[in-house]
Amino acid sequence: MRSAPLAFALPTLTIAGLALAPAHAVQARELTVTVEIPRLDVAEYHRPYVAIWLERPDQSTAANLAVWYDVAKRNKEGEQWLKDLRQWWRRGGRELQMPVDGVSGATRAPGRQTLTVGGDALARLPAGQYNLVVEAAREGGGREVVRVPVQWPAAGAVATGSAQGSSELGAVGVEVKP
Amino acid sequence: MRLARPVPKLALAALLAVPLLAVPIAADAHRPWLEPSSTVLSGTDAWVSFDAGVSTDPFIRDHAPMQLGGLVVTAPDGSHPAVENQARGRFRSVFDVHLNQPGTWRITVMNEGFFGSWRQNGEQRRFRGTREAFEREVPANAEGLRATAMIGRIETFATLGRPTTENLQPTGRGLELVPVTHPNDLTAGAESRFRLVLDGAPAAGVDVTVIPGGTRYRERPNEIRARTAADGSFAVTLPEPGLYWLGASVRDDKSGIPNVMRNASYNATLEVLP
Numbered sequence: 001m002r003s004a005p006l007a008f009a010l011p012t013l014t015i016a017g018l019a020l021a022p023a024h025a026v027q028a029r030e031l032t033v034t035v036e037i038p039r040l041d042v043a044e045y046h047r048p049y050v051a052i053w054l055e056r057p058d059q060s061t062a063a064n065l066a067v068w069y070d071v072a073k074r075n076k077e078g079e080q081w082l083k084d085l086r087q088w089w090r091r092g093g094r095e096l097q098m099p100v101d102g103v104s105g106a107t108r109a110p111g112r113q114t115l116t117v118g119g120d121a122l123a124r125l126p127a128g129q130y131n132l133v134v135e136a137a138r139e140g141g142g143r144e145v146v147r148v149p150v151q152w153p154a155a156g157a158v159a160t161g162s163a164q165g166s167s168e169l170g171a172v173g174v175e176v177k178p
Numbered sequence: 179m180r181l182a183r184p185v186p187k188l189a190l191a192a193l194l195a196v197p198l199l200a201v202p203i204a205a206d207a208h209r210p211w212l213e214p215s216s217t218v219l220s221g222t223d224a225w226v227s228f229d230a231g232v233s234t235d236p237f238i239r240d241h242a243p244m245q246l247g248g249l250v251v252t253a254p255d256g257s258h259p260a261v262e263n264q265a266r267g268r269f270r271s272v273f274d275v276h277l278n279q280p281g282t283w284r285i286t287v288m289n290e291g292f293f294g295s296w297r298q299n300g301e302q303r304r305f306r307g308t309r310e311a312f313e314r315e316v317p318a319n320a321e322g323l324r325a326t327a328m329i330g331r332i333e334t335f336a337t338l339g340r341p342t343t344e345n346l347q348p349t350g351r352g353l354e355l356v357p358v359t360h361p362n363d364l365t366a367g368a369e370s371r372f373r374l375v376l377d378g379a380p381a382a383g384v385d386v387t388v389i390p391g392g393t394r395y396r397e398r399p400n401e402i403r404a405r406t407a408a409d410g411s412f413a414v415t416l417p418e419p420g421l422y423w424l425g426a427s428v429r430d431d432k433s434g435i436p437n438v439m440r441n442a443s444y445n446a447t448l449e450v451l452p
Contacts, residue, residue: 144397
């Protein structure tokens with residue numbers, strides 16, 4: 001995992017991309033999302049539930065990338081709060097049988113979290129313009145949705161985008177390798 | 179959790195289960211709330227219906243009904259009329275109060291009890307119950323005793339006609355709210371003042387949290403925080419009309435039993451009208 005902020009990651013990657021130009025054909029297509037989960041000073045902190053998905057321009061869901069929730073609770077009790085990811089739930093979450101391989105995962109700690117989705121997983125995603133959507137909902141806390149426009153697949157060079165959350169999410173970055 | 183010495187697996191399970199079983203309210207953001215159908219009424223006689231529940235988000239019926247064993251209604255003249263139509267649902271209890279005399283009615287649910295765990299003859303033991311039973315059943319010098327006395331007061335107020343204050347005086351037990359601004363005469367955007375007292379004396383430096391109702395329909399909890407001054411007083415500005423949940427708690431060693439801590443909590447529902 002790269003630890004440099006995205007703004008600095010771009011030039012470094014471009015140079016790496018040039019250096020590896022001959023090997024380009026075998027380099028896997030990849031979509032990497034970085035999500036900053038803010039450290040909050042509250043009396044009782046619970047890690048947020050987070051859903052990450054790609055939506056089409058008409059806001060329908062094109063692909064679910066991740067749902068971080070209390071997967072380990074007994075009797076699937078963690079699923080009872082999935083509906084608090086309000087937009088994700090309405091736009092496809094409720095159609096899923098949880099857990100979903102490669103999508104479900106445990107909640108993540110505050111800090112910079114990274115999700116990498118290989119080109120294989122997105123092989124059936126038609127080329128086009130999408131929004132990467134990140135939604136967070138926290139027990140006893142708030143809810144926030146952040147969107148970042150994404151072109152899939154990247155046209156030529158590594159493409160990046162970012163947006164800033166203000167309460168339940170910090171910086172959200174997307175990087176698409178061609 | 180670090181254990182001083184190995185304990186049998188079953189005993190460990192029992193020990194870990196204690197916090198879950200023994201803390202009905204106060205811990206783990208499960209907030210107790212009373213939701214009155216009205217708080218300001220006119221006429222010679224009126225009814226108020228109450229929902230009572232425990233949940234993460236105040237007034238959201240999605241967790242547990244409140245136990246009403248400690249429910250006390252105090253009429254303006256200090257009498258304690260019985261409630262009517264009491265019932266318990268899956269997510270909330272309900273009851274009605276018939277306001278048949280003018281003035282301010284105080285609706286209180288008291289929650290008191292002792293809980294604790296200790297080791298005896300190599301076995302993990304635990305207790306939950308009244309003070310009398312605790313003193314009888316838990317050895318005074320029990321090995322590894324961890325015990326807490328809880329005293330929680332959950333309140334709201336309703337006024338028929340003109341607000342009165344005779345029955346809003348503190349009882350001197352646990353954490354209580356003493357109104358400076360009358361709880362049925364709150365104005366949106368104006369500063370409302372109260373005092374917290376612990377066993378009747380000013381409760382200084384206590385954190386107070388106020389949460390507007392309706393969290394489901396907005397993105398942020400919008401909690402309002404205040405801290406009591408040396409005289410126990412604090413002020414909050416309730417920004418707009420609606421129901422507000424207020425909570426505060428104090429942990430001290432005044433349980434009346436050596437080595438037993440005390441948790442005193444206070445919760446109120448306040449309504450701000452347009």
